[in-house]
Amino acid sequence: MFPGIDTGTFAGPPAATAVFTTVLTEGPVSRVALARRLGLSSAAVTKAARPLIDLGYLHELAATERSGPGAGRPASPLAVRAEREFFLGVKITADEVIGVVCDLRAQVHASARRSFDDPDVDAVLAEVGRLADDLFDTFPGDRTRVHRLGLALSGDIDRGIGLVRYSPFLHWRDVPLGRLAAQHTGLTVTVENDVKALTAAEHWFGEGVGAESFALVTVGTGIGCGLVVNGRLVSGSYGVAGEIGHLTVDATGPDCHCGGRGCVESIAGTDAIVAQARDRTGRPDLTIDEAVALARGGHEQVRAVFTRAGGAIGCAIAAVANLVGPTRIVVSGEGLAAYDLFDSHIRTSFERQAFGAAARCPLSIRPLPFEEWARGAAAVSIQSLVVP
Amino acid sequence: MFPGIDTGTFAGPPAATAVFTTVLTEGPVSRVALARRLGLSSAAVTKAARPLIDLGYLHELAATERSGPGAGRPASPLAVRAEREFFLGVKITADEVIGVVCDLRAQVHASARRSFDDPDVDAVLAEVGRLADDLFDTFPGDRTRVHRLGLALSGDIDRGIGLVRYSPFLHWRDVPLGRLAAQHTGLTVTVENDVKALTAAEHWFGEGVGAESFALVTVGTGIGCGLVVNGRLVSGSYGVAGEIGHLTVDATGPDCHCGGRGCVESIAGTDAIVAQARDRTGRPDLTIDEAVALARGGHEQVRAVFTRAGGAIGCAIAAVANLVGPTRIVVSGEGLAAYDLFDSHIRTSFERQAFGAAARCPLSIRPLPFEEWARGAAAVSIQSLVVP
Incomplete structure (x- = not known):
């Protein structure tokens, strides 16, 4: 099924990693500019x-500029050959695998998804294999250039050893998913938390390029956050970071499943919104879609649930701005399907709680197409090629 | 008054900075270990x-170890000559200047303080000059080796250009303090926010040495936080970072002077504690010392004020742990004089709100002698020598 050849990594010396990372994330760069930027000769x-040129990862563009008056030699920018290698990225949810094939610049060349019923690890891995077959059926590129697979899922993941410590949706504990998937596919596998994977994609290939710090906030069943500070993803000394959903924003608020009180997620997570809407309407079987419809239809008490949720999210985003001061904050996630119901409340609350100049931090709010999560998984795989 | 000679900085090439920083902060290190640590030949x-050796900043200790079996040459560790240069550090409060003389390793060799009434910039600078004279009167070292002065004060400071954008206690706005102090003293001057300066001292010379990330939380009139993440101080893209005092922890809480609602500082800052205690006792002239005495004496309603304050601080510290996952958190500040009244509430609230493994982050709680703030100012000055 898979070509099964591990190319290893070419990125031995730090200078090669720095050069390749810069060219990869920032586009064609001249040697002169690289030397200046990286403090190298x-x-x-x-x-x-x-x-990197010999292996076909970089190539030289035609000379387009001179390095300065009096400098004799023209500067030939270095650029990445995006199609030198392709990467599979797969996001695993509770009942679905969503996959993409990306090139080195994380551009999507094919995508597919498959549902599953059985959350057993072997069954899910078999589904990942079938998903890969589906992807290759529509992938127009050279499949012998695929050697790496990135997996992403929510939960507590040790990226370093590819271990799923805990996945609440799949009920997995201490599953060595990286090793199992490598055995199953013959590919070099990375495993990462899905929010961190999305953040990696934004950091290298999206709105985070060039930002010393930025934050990605995802709103949905869980409320999560990926943080880049001082140019690197924040991973947390004890494996915990970006748990924006468990900031207290209301000391007298509801108990949270985490054991805390008044957490953002206990007010603004999808389950919390449904529970509050059921309570306000007296309809114990109300769904999130019905709650959204009621609120849009003008049901005041259900609207108030979304108002409160938006306020809680805005406070949490302001907390990120006040503590780490990111250059920008991207807000996304499946919860944003109902964005019209709380967007103004998120912004009002953010602006009130952001301290001084922190309020200047722009919020980018945008929908999250399903491939984005899988592309995040692929981005981590690309990173693992470049920075082992 | 001052020797008035600027040594400039010796730290040109990045390798020299890296070598000196490592030896300075981590003690004697062999060349072999340095090469391994820094990825250098x-x-x-x-x-x-x-x-660095020629200039007298580093010296070679006698060979104490061999670099490994079969390695012929003995490894002679490099060490810092702490007394090669001395640094003045001064913390400026609303009515006092507090100063120290530190060596290169931020060890204090003399300390002094002076009160002042007039917060005019020139008057304060004259006081700093008199403080320096006092310091030199007791400083046993070679005062011709003092070329640098670090100033620290609370407020919005642009360290890069030595500008005090806003100091609420001194009512200064846009004061080019670095330039003025340099003219006044003939020294090379740094200016930094006091909490960030304390954090710098901890990062290079205290509990933060070697930690990829850590946090320092100060409790008092203001509630502040210095953060090191991914090995570097977090400064905030818009100049705002570590504003832990303005996290919302109670959506229905009191209005805060910042324009927000239910901020930590509006519940747990010294002024907020006094206001609540006055309200509960009906004594409009109650002081913080009297409030502490009443609480210690068992006054239930005043005790409840400290309980709530401790809970708010604990929530805020948990927010730091949940978002950035520091290796350790140091809690200090003048507010901790009444630590017995809320320590258990800080810890209970932290443990409840810290998410999963984030609760493993140790809290170091300790008093803050007045020299510590001034030593922080000196540490920033030391950093400016090493990393211009």
């Missing part, structure tokens, strides 16, 4: 780039 | 160290 840049 | 370490 021109000779060191040339030495670092040579094996 | 042995030759590069030797080349980087030579000018």
